[in-house]
Amino acid sequence: MARLILFNKPYDMLSQFTDRGTDAARATLSDCIAVPGVYPAGRLDRDSEGLLLLTDDGRLQSRIADPKYKLPKTYLAQVEGEVSDEALAALRRGVQLKDGLTRPAEAERIADPGLWPRNPPIRVRKSVPDGWISLTISEGRNRQVRRMTAAVGHPTLRLVRWRIGDWTLDGLAPGEWREERM
Structure with missing residues (x-):
C-alpha cells in the first residue's frame, strides 16, 4: 500500500x-x-x-x-496592487510568458484568507495596496504563478499552494x- x-x-x-x-x-x-x-x-x-x-x-x-496528467493545483497569492477584472480575464485566457502561452487558469479575487503569519513577513509598502487571488493551474512551469501574476501587472508578494487535485x-x-x- x-x-x-x-x-x-x-x-x-x-x-x-x-x-x-x-x-x-x-x-x-x-x-x-x-x-x-x-x-x-x-x-x-x-x-x-x-x-x-x-x-x-x-x-x-x-x-x-x-x-501531462494536468492535475490542478490551487495557489493563494498575495499580489501587489488591486487586482483588476482585466488582469483576471488575462489569467483565465492564458498569459504569454518567455517560454510560451500558459494554459487558461481559474482565477478569482478573494478576501484575505487569514493564513498563518509568514516569517519573515512580506515587504509592505504603504503607498501600494495589495490583494489576494486564487489561481488554479494545470501545468507546472518553473515559478509559473509568480511569472503569470507579474505578466498581468501584479507581482506576487506571498505564494501559498493550497490544493493539489483533491x-x-x-x-x-x-x-x-x-x-x-x-
Missing part, C-alpha cells in the same frame, strides 16, 4: 531532504519529516509555502508531478504533516 504524506512546507525551506547548495545550512524536509522512503512529488520553491505531497510510490509520484492544506500549520490512506 502506497504512503502519501501531505506537508505544509514553510517559507524558506528547500523541497528536498538534503542541502547540497551553499556552505550555510538551509532548512530541508528532513527538519520536519522523519519518514524513510518517501520523496516529494514535485517541487515548491524555497520562497513559496504550502502543500507538498510526498510518497513512496513512483507511479503516484509521477501522476502528481508530471504535467488534497488540501486544510488543518495543517507550517511544518506539520499528516498521512493519507491510499
Whole structure:
C-alpha cells in the first residue's frame, strides 16, 4: 500500500531532504519529516509555502508531478496592487510568458484568507495596496504563478499552494504533516 504524506512546507525551506547548495545550512524536509522512503512529488520553491505531497510510490509520484496528467493545483497569492477584472480575464485566457502561452487558469479575487503569519513577513509598502487571488493551474512551469501574476501587472508578494487535485492544506500549520490512506 502506497504512503502519501501531505506537508505544509514553510517559507524558506528547500523541497528536498538534503542541502547540497551553499556552505550555510538551509532548512530541508528532513527538519520536519522523519519518514524513510518517501520523496516529494514535485517541487515548491524555497520562497513559496504550502502543500507538498510526498510518497513512496513512483507511479503516484509521477501522476502528481508530471504535467501531462494536468492535475490542478490551487495557489493563494498575495499580489501587489488591486487586482483588476482585466488582469483576471488575462489569467483565465492564458498569459504569454518567455517560454510560451500558459494554459487558461481559474482565477478569482478573494478576501484575505487569514493564513498563518509568514516569517519573515512580506515587504509592505504603504503607498501600494495589495490583494489576494486564487489561481488554479494545470501545468507546472518553473515559478509559473509568480511569472503569470507579474505578466498581468501584479507581482506576487506571498505564494501559498493550497490544493493539489483533491488534497488540501486544510488543518495543517507550517511544518506539520499528516498521512493519507491510499
